[in-house]
Amino acid sequence: MSDATLPGDRAASPPAAAPPSGSFIDADGRPVPWMMVFLGFGGMIIGQFMAMLDIQIVASSLTQIQAGIGATADEISWVQTIYLLAEVVIMPLTAYLTKMWGTRPFYVVAVIGFSVTSVAVGLSTSVGMMIFFRAAQGVFAGAMIPPIFATAMTVFPPERRLTANVLVGLIVTLAPTIGPTLGGHLTEALSWRWLFFINVPVGFLVIFLVGRYANFDKPDPSLSKGIDWWGLGLMTVFLLSMQYVLEEGATESWFQDDVILWLSVLALLTGAAFIWRQLSYWQPIVSLKPFRDVNFSLGIVMTFVTGVSLFGGTFLLPIFLGQVRGFSSAEVGTVMLVSGLTMFLSAPIAGRVVRMVDARISMVLGFALAAWAIQLGVRVTDEWGFAEFFTLQVARGLGIMVAMIAAQQMSVSTLPVSMMKDASGLINLIRNVAGAIGLALLTTVIGHQTAVHYADIAAAASTANATSAAMLDNLTAIMAGRGAPDPEGAARKAFGAMLNRQATVLAFGDAFAALALGCWAAVVLAFFARPGKPGAVAQGGH
Incomplete structure (x- = not known):
């Protein structure tokens, strides 16, 4: 099957019609001023900033969170680790899901999920409750990050594409850097729970901007048939095992620890099997082309x-x-x-x-x-x-x-x-x-x-x-x-x-x-x- 006939290709491309000067042809064939396009894209960027900020925003407040939920020193480290594990698993799937559902509905659902789970994390009263909802928050956060770059490179013409790419690069670098600083001041001024509650008003803004102005592509429901469940399972085990080894390996003396050793073997085997599956299956969930x-x-x-x-x-x-x-x-x-x-x-x-x-x-x-x-x-x-x-x-x-x-x-x-x-x-x-x-x-x-x-x-x-x-x-x-x-x-x-x-x-x-x-x-x-x-x-x- 050629690249041109792969399922979902028509959904991956912006409308082919030539737009009038100073406008963009949206997914419904209507001319839209570029300012409106930037508003929709800007909403996605704000969402990406939220998702990336939450990786590091808890870094300077782990002591307060630990006291608030009665966690041990080992347990509290999972507040960050589980978020990264969940985020990594969903990222490769975003291309498939945005093709199948369309960028706008996919992104709005991700932001709603992120906002709801943020509240749940902030209301957590035990370490188990926090880790569970933090994992769910990480899944929705990981879904909000990759669509930005794809939108920047497909929706905008060459003369505007670099500007969009600069905005993306700014968020990628800025969010992890200011996260600990912002988190520390927010905890001192209010409480550690507001590290998560603050996502709600920002989430409402993102939902409005993306829902109103980000009509960039059409969904391709045919992709819901023939989903590679074996590939999905192999990828999940591979990424979870690898990320855990990387996160915990240094503190556990690497291969001297039996868990790290066997998870490394598991990651190697499932990783190889996943790559083979994606190269051989007719409709891969992650295209390696x-x-x-x-x-x-x-x-x-x-x-x-x-x-x-x-x-x-x-x-x-x-x-x-x-x-x-x-x-x-x-x-x-x-x-x-x-x-x-x-x-x-x-x-x-x-x-x-x-x-x-x-x-x-x-x-x-x-x-x-x-x-x-x-x-x-x-x-x-x-x-x-x-x-x-x-x-x-x-x-x-x-x-x-x-x-x-x-x-x-x-x-x-x-x-x-x-x-x-x-x-x-x-x-x-x-x-x-x-x-x-x-x-x-x-x-x-x-x-x-x-x-x-x-x-x-x-x-x-x-x-x-x-x-x-x-x-x-x-x-x-x-x-x-x-x-x-x-x-x-x-x-x-x-x-x-x-x-x-x-x-x-x-x-x-x-x-x-x-x-x-x-x-x-x-x-x-x-x-x-x-x-x-x-x-x-x-x-x-x-």
């Missing part, structure tokens, strides 16, 4: 790197500032706000750069700038704070913004419109999985390198070292002056804490180096992309 395009495959790699860099940088800085510097949530939020503001203010600049030059040049410039900025963190000390991280955050934010927009443009530059929804689901899935992999790798690097550096420093700072011996004597005298019952033991404990602090700082430097290395690798890969023909993605559309 976009991977035949060289630019898309390279773009996926670039998207993976930007995902690791975005979520990895957002992970490293708060952990360092909290653990090493002892900053409060508000102080961490103030430092992290630099990244958010940089990405917000640089979005128009990034869009202009990508519009002016070849996407490959933009990717090289963006990834090189991000790599250089992240590499500054290799020299991190235990005295770094707002001023020292300022240049790193500004340059990294600008570089990631340029690289991400260019990577998205290149990914779809040579794809037909009929593959746009499938491509969008895959791009968003890869970005989220990249974030999980990045966090798992960075957590492992920090843990392993802290132990290595501590052993090296402890060996160099033995009692045979005159400087170390003098420092230990001074600490013993200080502890004795404070009335410690065992001054020498207390001094050794304090000395060990100092060594561990220095080892941790060196480990964070190694983590920054690993992050920078990934960006430098993306710089090299960018040279292998093919230049896309102007307007190539518009084929079959306007």
Whole structure:
């Protein structure tokens, strides 16, 4: 069966009729002013912002949530983990579902579900209740993210497409960055329950805008026949197993834990079976055909790197500032706000750069700038704070913004419109999985390198070292002056804490180096992309 005759292709493309100047032909064949189109698209963007914000908005308020529902430290971590697990599972299905039901009804249902489950999470009185409704919230959130990029690349003509793509990139980068800051202030001003209740009024706005102005395509009910239930089951088990391994592997010593080991085997087997099923079944729920395009495959790699860099940088800085510097949530939020503001203010600049030059040049410039900025963190000390991280955050934010927009443009530059929804689901899935992999790798690097550096420093700072011996004597005298019952033991404990602090700082430097290395690798890969023909993605559309 050719690409042109695949079920759902007619629903994946915008109306083919040429619209009058300054207007768009909607799914019912009526001319609509572009301002109305942007209102519908803007509603979808607000929905995407809500969905992505809720990933991190609870990060700075987990202690309050834990106390509110009586959860243990292990249980409360699932408030974030279950959301990501559910989100990842639904993302690849959005292309199939939006073709079958149409973008507007699908999105409205997702927003209604997200709003209702947000209220349910906010009203939770036990950890079991919260985890259940948080999982449901994650499913609806994951459904709200991929349709945005597909709409940007199919509804808008080439001269407006990059503007729409810049808006998408802005939300993707801004929401995770400001999430902890916004969540911390909202909890202090009201209560942790308002982290979820706040979604309701925003949800009403999204439902109105999307329901009124987002009539972009027609549904294809024929796709409801012949749904690949085996493929759906294999994909669900594969993604859930993989995401759990990535989320919990570092804390469970990876394959030393039996659960992690067997879930890794299960993910490998079901992943291979899922790919085979999608390549052999006549109506796959996740089309892998976009991977035949060289630019898309390279773009996926670039998207993976930007995902690791975005979520990895957002992970490293708060952990360092909290653990090493002892900053409060508000102080961490103030430092992290630099990244958010940089990405917000640089979005128009990034869009202009990508519009002016070849996407490959933009990717090289963006990834090189991000790599250089992240590499500054290799020299991190235990005295770094707002001023020292300022240049790193500004340059990294600008570089990631340029690289991400260019990577998205290149990914779809040579794809037909009929593959746009499938491509969008895959791009968003890869970005989220990249974030999980990045966090798992960075957590492992920090843990392993802290132990290595501590052993090296402890060996160099033995009692045979005159400087170390003098420092230990001074600490013993200080502890004795404070009335410690065992001054020498207390001094050794304090000395060990100092060594561990220095080892941790060196480990964070190694983590920054690993992050920078990934960006430098993306710089090299960018040279292998093919230049896309102007307007190539518009084929079959306007």
